[in-house]
Amino acid sequence: MASTHPWIAKRTLAFDSSGIRKVFELAAKLTNPINLSIGQPDFDVPQPIRFSAIEAIESGRNAYSPTQGIPPLVDKLQKEIQKKWNHEDRKVFVSSGTSGGLVLSMLSLVDPGDEVIIFDPYFVMYVPLVQLVGGVPVLIDTYPDFRIDLDKVRDAITPRTKLVLFNSPGNPTGVTASVEEIEGLAKLCKEKNIALISDEIYSGFHFDSPMCSPAKFNEDTIVIDGFSKSHAMTGWRLGYVHGPSQVIQTMLKIQQYSFVCAPTPFQWAALAAYDHDMTQYYRDYASKRDRIVEGLKDDYEFTTPGGAFYIFPKAPGGSGSRFVERCIANELLVIPGNIFSQRDTHFRISFAASNETLDRGIDVLRKLARE
Structure with missing residues (x-):
């Protein structure tokens, strides 16, 4: 293990880089990943808002x-x-x-x-x-x-x-x-x-x-x-x-x-x-929440999410990090729970994805739970 450069401030040594970034790096190496790891909406900025940004830039x-x-x-x-x-x-x-x-x-x-x-x-x-x-x-x-x-x-x-x-x-x-x-x-x-x-x-x-x-x-x-x-x-x-x-x-x-x-x-x-109505976008995410809950409820223990776009199931076998390794071996990208916790018993799924991607992920997760 390389020693720390003498110029590096001690305050930076108390923590490591985000483990989520490491999963993103893995995603880049997979040919057809089922990406349920990223914490950002899968829709783009609505067009009128994009045009307002462009107008602001073009108008100086x-x-x-x-x-x-x-x-x-x-x-x-x-x-x-x-x-x-x-x-x-x-x-x-x-x-x-x-x-x-x-x-x-x-x-x-x-x-x-x-x-x-x-x-x-x-x-x-x-x-x-x-x-x-x-x-x-x-x-x-x-x-x-x-x-x-x-x-x-x-x-x-x-x-x-x-x-x-x-x-x-x-x-x-x-x-x-x-x-x-x-x-x-x-x-x-x-x-x-x-x-x-x-x-x-x-x-x-x-x-x-x-x-x-x-x-x-x-x-x-x-x-x-x-x-x-x-x-x-x-x-x-x-x-x-x-x-x-x-x-x-x-x-x-x-x-x-x-x-x-x-x-x-x-x-x-x-x-x-x-001034832009986002109500339908939020309804779509409620529907995605229902889709992932319905898809996993027979095989996983979890608390049904009431908001955001995450679900945090208990990992089969007890170790979130080991289970995520199995997921990645099946081209499914999720995040081990120990990145967010002192415990390593769960894993995070982001359902901010297309319904097709969600369904592919659900299929893999069901298969892994039943192996």
Whole structure:
């Protein structure tokens, strides 16, 4: 094993590259892969939104924007957020993707030694980001049904607890927290004076009930959302963050010296995105959810996802990583659960794929379960 180059900062050694990227590299080597691994919509950015981006580029809107975002988009976001929450102190800015919002949140809120509560399984970026800023991830196990146990959260809180990272609908499970869980978590954070970050990037993909945000119950909740999943703009890097004004101002200060601003032409396109009806796209994903659930229910244990576009079944034989090796040998690309968790018992399927690809994947998974 090669030794670490002496120039490399020690903070980068606490975590490895994303295991998901390694699966993508494997995909490139397969001749006809059944790709149920990637966490992005399988539809393209709708045409009117694409045309708005092209128009912005052709009309010369290619320079830096204000750090907080172009005024028309910020104003539209602010009015929508104010109409929804009517909080006395809630401001918004445009970030370079929701990932950029997460990075700025960690840099703004977490000091070395601060503890951050994360629910396991978790989005792959959460733990490394906490470690990158010197924070201490405190993982709360949510197996087998991926529900939030408020007693576990209360027991995990210490004088060093700085914030809770919450994600619903969740990646990798697709599970949506109940209103009771969300209200309890929001009020507990308020009671303990702990920051609560709600990652709501899958808010559009909420199939069985209306989306509920902890901001409804805690006016200090920091909400991160964006257009990447809802409008298939994953490569356009366009998100937004809203929360208490002092927190938002601190994030903006750091954005000035890091991302500078979100991509300007795509901010103009986001104005068109606001006016584009995406309802049918979301209905199609609810149908895909039903298709994968029906296809796997006789052979796999899983919690039926209520949102996002993932399902997180228990792996036959007990090891998620070994089962994924068998899948890849059959040209099926899925992600081992230990990339998202301290456990290696499950695997993630993304059903953001064509129905034909889903059916091919279901056939392989049934065959492997019955071998």
